[in-house]
Amino acid sequence: MRVVRSVAAMQRIALDRRGKGSVGLVPTMGYLHAGHLQLVRAARKQSDYVVVSIFVNPIQFGPKEDFRRYPRDFARDRRLLQSAGVDVVFYPRVRDMYPEGFATFVEVERLGEGLCGKARPGHFRGVTTVVAKLLSVVLPDVAVFGAKDAQQAFVIRRMARDLGFHTRVIILPTVRERDGLAMSSRNVYLSPEQRAEAPALHRSLVLAQNLIRRGERRATIVKAAMRRLIQRESGGRIDYVEMVDTDELRPVKTIEGETLVALAVFFGKTRLIDNTTVKTPNPKL
Amino acid sequence: MRVVRSVAAMQRIALDRRGKGSVGLVPTMGYLHAGHLQLVRAARKQSDYVVVSIFVNPIQFGPKEDFRRYPRDFARDRRLLQSAGVDVVFYPRVRDMYPEGFATFVEVERLGEGLCGKARPGHFRGVTTVVAKLLSVVLPDVAVFGAKDAQQAFVIRRMARDLGFHTRVIILPTVRERDGLAMSSRNVYLSPEQRAEAPALHRSLVLAQNLIRRGERRATIVKAAMRRLIQRESGGRIDYVEMVDTDELRPVKTIEGETLVALAVFFGKTRLIDNTTVKTPNPKL
Numbered sequence: 001m002r003v004v005r006s007v008a009a010m011q012r013i014a015l016d017r018r019g020k021g022s023v024g025l026v027p028t029m030g031y032l033h034a035g036h037l038q039l040v041r042a043a044r045k046q047s048d049y050v051v052v053s054i055f056v057n058p059i060q061f062g063p064k065e066d067f068r069r070y071p072r073d074f075a076r077d078r079r080l081l082q083s084a085g086v087d088v089v090f091y092p093r094v095r096d097m098y099p100e101g102f103a104t105f106v107e108v109e110r111l112g113e114g115l116c117g118k119a120r121p122g123h124f125r126g127v128t129t130v131v132a133k134l135l136s137v138v139l140p141d142v143a144v145f146g147a148k149d150a151q152q153a154f155v156i157r158r159m160a161r162d163l164g165f166h167t168r169v170i171i172l173p174t175v176r177e178r179d180g181l182a183m184s185s186r187n188v189y190l191s192p193e194q195r196a197e198a199p200a201l202h203r204s205l206v207l208a209q210n211l212i213r214r215g216e217r218r219a220t221i222v223k224a225a226m227r228r229l230i231q232r233e234s235g236g237r238i239d240y241v242e243m244v245d246t247d248e249l250r251p252v253k254t255i256e257g258e259t260l261v262a263l264a265v266f267f268g269k270t271r272l273i274d275n276t277t278v279k280t281p282n283p284k285l
Numbered sequence: 286m287r288v289v290r291s292v293a294a295m296q297r298i299a300l301d302r303r304g305k306g307s308v309g310l311v312p313t314m315g316y317l318h319a320g321h322l323q324l325v326r327a328a329r330k331q332s333d334y335v336v337v338s339i340f341v342n343p344i345q346f347g348p349k350e351d352f353r354r355y356p357r358d359f360a361r362d363r364r365l366l367q368s369a370g371v372d373v374v375f376y377p378r379v380r381d382m383y384p385e386g387f388a389t390f391v392e393v394e395r396l397g398e399g400l401c402g403k404a405r406p407g408h409f410r411g412v413t414t415v416v417a418k419l420l421s422v423v424l425p426d427v428a429v430f431g432a433k434d435a436q437q438a439f440v441i442r443r444m445a446r447d448l449g450f451h452t453r454v455i456i457l458p459t460v461r462e463r464d465g466l467a468m469s470s471r472n473v474y475l476s477p478e479q480r481a482e483a484p485a486l487h488r489s490l491v492l493a494q495n496l497i498r499r500g501e502r503r504a505t506i507v508k509a510a511m512r513r514l515i516q517r518e519s520g521g522r523i524d525y526v527e528m529v530d531t532d533e534l535r536p537v538k539t540i541e542g543e544t545l546v547a548l549a550v551f552f553g554k555t556r557l558i559d560n561t562t563v564k565t566p567n568p569k570l
Binding site for chain 1: 292296299300303305386388391393396414417419420422424443448449450
């Protein structure tokens with residue numbers, strides 16, 4: 001396994017790989033957990049050559065967010081990726097990804113504006129810019145993302161399609177702890193009490209699924225029930241509980257077809273997100 | 286020579302070319318003139334396989350601009366490119382480049398804001414978005430642009446560098462008519478009187494070069510002399526006459542190092558642009 005630190009070296013490897021079999025990319029911010037390793041296994045299965053990028057991307061953090069304290073442990077990540085049979089760890093420096101005079105940004109309109117985009121203005125612009133650069137540099141045939149960051153995955157899939165990248169964007173199901181909490185590098189921020197309460201988020205998603213399965217189609221009713229559960233079973237401060245269509249991520253009033261149920265809740269300063277996708281038999285079909 | 290109309294077909298060709306020698310791309314809006322053919326010859330010289338795109342890009346035109354009446358003659362363009370030894374003419378439809386739900390835009394901050402960016406808000410965002418898509422789809426090793434659209438060329442070069450595209454951006458000198466007028470597809474809009482007066486633009490650039498060569502370093506003095514020449518020798522309405530550094534395209538007060546002298550002048554509804562680059566021995570070195 002090679003560790004590549006410069007953009008130019010990564011570009012040379014990508015060029016050298018042309019015509020020599022498929023390349024899979026797993027973009028991460030490091031501090032890897034079982035969810036990331038699931039993505040790596042999928043990339044391994046789908047491609048002849050696997051690149052995992054580790055880059056805590058400053059431009060997707062707001063000025064008051066956790067860029068500096070975001071957890072990092074490259075030595076551990078490296079061991080995990082070595083064991084997972086990765087070919088290249090692309091671990092660029094900030095000044096190489098964003099050299100002096102950097103001025104180019106990639107933005108997906110509409111899809112990045114609601115949900116997490118409201119609380120984190122500019123966040124998805126930072127995400128799509130860095131992922132566009134990773135796709136350009138690495139030239140992967142597939143890129144694998146986790147469904148835990150559903151809005152991110154949808155925004156990236158639209159970006160890759162719109163700009164004509166030769167990359168199939170694969171979105172894999174969220175990996176959870178035994179008690180239902182979605183795996184996230186940020187879970188390490190939680191106090192023992194917060195950690196004990198955080199599975200309420202997943203329970204609220206299960207509640208939504210059950211209500212919808214039993215025939216409820218009014219988004220307001222489902223969202224209110226989710227909020228009550230979260231407030232009753234945890235001390236979390238709700239940022240949003242929302243239901244949107246999976247195409248343009250617009251809030252829906254009536255649940256029909258494929259709907260993303262998504263939420264963000266603060267536990268102290270730590271903002272956790274989670275989501276699930278529900279499908280109802282579409283009455284229009 | 287193949288004419289390729291769909292983005293998917295162009296992507297397949299690009300993938301098929303991987304590892305089979307270099308690819309050159311010349312992005313154009315068609316209605317080709319000798320300037321374009323110069324770019325094609327350079328691409329031919331620099332690469333094994335030459336793709337010329339013809340696409341009148343709607344998103345780089347303002348609502349009151351000339352998108353609809355922009356001159357088009359595909360049959361003639363096709364003959365010219367066939368004679369020039371081009372391998373593929375990529376001639377996509379608007380609905381294929383911008384399918385329903387298209388939402389992604391690429392923007393270069395600062396460089397696209399002054400000069401033509403002031404009179405044409407959103408223009409360079411349209412340019413960088415379409416060129417990013419062309420680079421992603423065609424995967425060229427080199428892309429060739431003309432210096433007549435200097436700001437465009439600088440903005441694209443920055444975009445390609447910032448996003449890590451594997452494409453060297455080459456900028457070739459402006460090709461001129463015998464009387465100095467820069468070749469442009471829009472010259473066809475000019476009345477005989479306007480056409481006779483339009484070479485004043487080039488003469489104003491030559492005047493600037495001469496003043497600077499003789500030691501003038503004050504931008505205001507040079508710009509004022511250029512304006513007087515244009516107003517004396519033509520009926521053109523000046524949009525701007527500006528001198529900027531060639532890195533960030535910021536207006537300069539003192540001419541030193543490499544400076545872009547650029548102008549835009551309306552002849553009736555027709556907006557012509559032209560420029561030249563001057564180098565002075567840099568006193569700081």
